[in-house]
Amino acid sequence: MMRVISCVTMEHNLWLVLVAALVCSAGSWATIRLFLRANEASGLQQIGWHFLTSVCAGSSIWCTHFVAMLAYDPGAPVAFDPVLTIASLFIAMAGTAAGFIAATARAPGIAPSVGGIIVGLAISGMHYTGMAAYHVDGLVEWDMTYLVVSIVLSAVFACLAINVALNERLSGHKYWAATILVVAIVSLHFTAMAAVKVTPLALRGDYTDPAALRAMALGVAVAGLIIIGTGLASYLIDDRTRSDTFRRLHHLAMNDALTGLPNRANFNDYLDREIDRAKELGCKVAVVGIDLDRFKEINDLWGHGAGDLALKTLAGRMSALLQEGEFVARLGGDEFAGIKRMKGQSDLVDFVSRLEAALSAPLRIADFETATGASLGVAIYPNDALNREALVNNADLAMYRAKANVTRTVCFYEQAMDEAVRANRTLANDLRDAVENGQLDLHYQVQTSVLTGDIRGYEALLRWKHPTRGNIPPLEFIPLAEENGLILPVGEWVLRTACREAASWEHPYKVAVNLSPVQFAHADLPKLIHEILIETGLRPSRLELEITESTIIADKNRTLNILRRIKALGVTIAIDDFGTGYSSLETLRAFPFDKIKLDRSFMSEVETSPQAKAIIRAVLALGQSLDIPVLAEGVETQSQLSILRAEGCNEAQGFLLGRPAPFGEIFALAQGGETVFAIKVLPALPARAVA
Known part of the structure; x- marks a missing residue:
């Protein structure tokens, strides 16, 4: 050890030693970073980074050795063999390349150690090749102990x-690794130099010019630093590019692409932090669920481009009004959400008022002006919920209540009221699985001739047996199905099931299906009906569809066009619940229906109300004049049936004639003649009759 220290202090130019140390430190720092970047990369990129690492490592090791050699004063003239000197540089580069590549191999247990040993041997090989290129005019003796130790x-x-x-768990591992690499290079060089003993043979006047050696050393150091700087610049440029790319990707991942507002993931992260802060400080946080009221109209009337512009405009307004402790995000579609850090109720009221004003203000889009408005629901932590999921869900429930209330745009969460909304949403989710799980069934109610009592057909009533709640009344689940779009798969199931069963019957019954207005708005009914008739083998003449006047009023021209296409298939059409609409006579004039079904509300009053009897008489007379048969629903007493017979009604249906039951239980009641099998998606009976 003392020999090494003596060699450094007594036989070297300390200024050049410092220069060599500078080159070694800079090169080691750059080498470790380039090596770690190569370890992260793969394929051609990894090869490129390994090349830069080996060039940086080899040049810094070689320059450190060369400058330190020029700092050594052997006391005799020196010269360098150019071939061996260049060879030592290539040994350093190739050897370190092999070591770093081996260190990143797919053997994490031993690969770093194997690679490190190869790098150490490359440093040694470079040094002793350089020493072989170092020609001194004197006797050179080697101490093999110091040589092996080096x-x-x-x-x-x-x-x-x-x-x-490669140990990322170690704090500051990059700096420690660079420092240890410096020690590896320096310990090798100066221990190896301590192994050398030179006995000069020439006179002092023949010594090499020290000034020339110093100039050469500085030139080599500058060249080495330039090479190291080039590798480091590549690292820094790539690091900046990676950093910019990461920020862009992070922004895309955490923000909505259209509006630039934070997205759902960003919203969840922010709300979690705010809840944690509120827990720590004992304060409150409010979540405001926001749903635009008339956004669909903008899309439908002026296109999706106008809808996108409206969303961006509203997002800009909300962003502009935010103050400290306030946050707004777009969760998807026309759904937004706000977060307010509360000090008092007045803070929340002010925030909600500003949001409401921004969302209800007129929008100028191209050459037209409109306004969307919004429904807002508010839930407060910890009053209304103790975690993010429950808080957001409760804000949504309050928002849905505001959306259903035409007089209020803002609703605060109220457990008693919003639990009913939650129950309906849960029931809607259960209904979504009901078709697949075989929970739906059809029951049938007989329809008879008023004059003869002969069976004319059956009306099929949809039933749902919930796995935990038992039988759910149609008056409860049918509106849910329409609100959530589930009426489409449910209605298709009813139509397909009834047609398949009817096709297997011995008698040629006709089939009539009561369709929801939602089916007309969202389904290509003529195509669906045609496919089902072909699939089940049922003749079109045996199918009769029932619709209400509200179906026609929603979009008269489109609905009548669809009805004509259906009738062209050979299917008959009946108008249901006649007498309760606003334009019954106009509806009958616009389309030639095959049957009129008189609403049951008139039958419930016909025995006591002269007005109800007069209306029934008028409808029957209208049917006779238009040559359209009339069926009266809701017949529950013999007196009601007698009145219908006296007034000349064609057909009747009700509890008096038969209660709904599975078709297998009432099939034996069917008798000869042309009978009608009716299928109804919407509830056809009052609450007491549907139970």
Whole structure:
């Protein structure tokens, strides 16, 4: 050890030693970073980073050795063999390349150690090749102990440097690895120099010019630093590019692409932090669910481009009004959400008022002006919920209540009222699985001739047996199905099931299906009906569809066009619940229906109300004049049936004639003649009759 210290202090130019140390430190720092970047990359990129790493490492090791050699004063003239000198540089580059590549191999247990040993041997190989190129005019003696120790030190410290560099759990592992790599290079060089003893043979006047050696050393150091700087610049440029790319990707991942507002993931993260803060400080946080009221109209009337512009405009307004502790995000579609850090109720009221004003203000889009308005629901932590999921869900429930209330745009969460909304949403989710799980069934109610009592057909009533709640009344689940779009798969199931069963019957019954207005708005009914008739083998003449006047009023021209296409298939059409609409006579004039079904509300009063009897008489007379048969629903007493017979009604249906039951239980009641099998998606009976 003392020999090494003596060699450094007594036989070297300390200024050049410092220059060599500077080159070694800079090169080691850059080498470790380039190596770690190569370890992260793959494919051609990894090869490129390994090349830069080996160039940086080899040049810094070689320059450190060369400058330190020029700092050594052997006391005799020196010269350098150019071939061996260049060879030592290539040994350093190739050897370190092999070591760093081996260190990143798919053997994490031993690969860093193997790679480190190779790097240490490369440093040793470079040094002793350089020493072979170092020609001194004197007798050179080697101490083999120091020589072996120098190689061992280089391999051990290089191995340690690689392992530390790859240990990400170690704090400051990059800096420690660079420091240890410096130790590997320096310990090798100066221990190896301590192994050399030179006895000069020439006179002092023949010594090499020290000034020339110093100039050469500085030139080599500058060249080495330039090479190191080039590698480091590549690292920094790539690091900046990666950083910019990461920020862009993070922004895309956490923000809505259309409006630039935070997205759902960003909203969830922010709300979690605010709830944690509120827990710590004992304060409150409010969540405001926001749903635009008339956004669909903008899309339908002026296109999706106008809808996108409206969303961006509203998002800009909400962003502009935000103050400290306020946050707004777009969760998807026309759904937004706000977060307010509360000090008092007045803070929340002010925030909600500003949101409401921004959302209800007129919008100028191209050459037209409109306004969307919005429904807002508010839930407060910890009053209304203790975690993010429950808080957001309760804000949504309050928002849906506001949306259903035409007189209020803002509703605060109220447990008693919003639990009913929650129950309906849960029931809607259960209904979504009802078709697949075989929970739906059809029951049938007989329809008879008023004059003869002969069976004319059956009306099929939809039933749902919930796995935990039992039988759910149609008056409860049918509106839910329409609100949530589930009426489409449910209605298709009813139509397909009834047609399939009817096609297997011995008698040629006709089939009539009461359709929901939602089916007309969202389904290509003529195509669906045609496919089902072909699939089930049922003749079109045996199918009769029932619709209400509200179906026609929603979009008269489109609905009548669809009805004509259906009738062209050979299917008959009946108008249901006749007498309760606003334009019954106009509806009958616009389309030639095959049957009129008189609403049951008239039958419930016909025995006591002269007005109800007069209306029934008028409808029957209208049917006779238009040659359209009339069926009266809701017949529950013999007196009601007698009145219908006296007034000349064609058909009747009700509890008096038969209660709904599975078709297998009432099939035996069917008798000869043309009978009608009716299928109804919407409830056809009052609450007491549907139970």
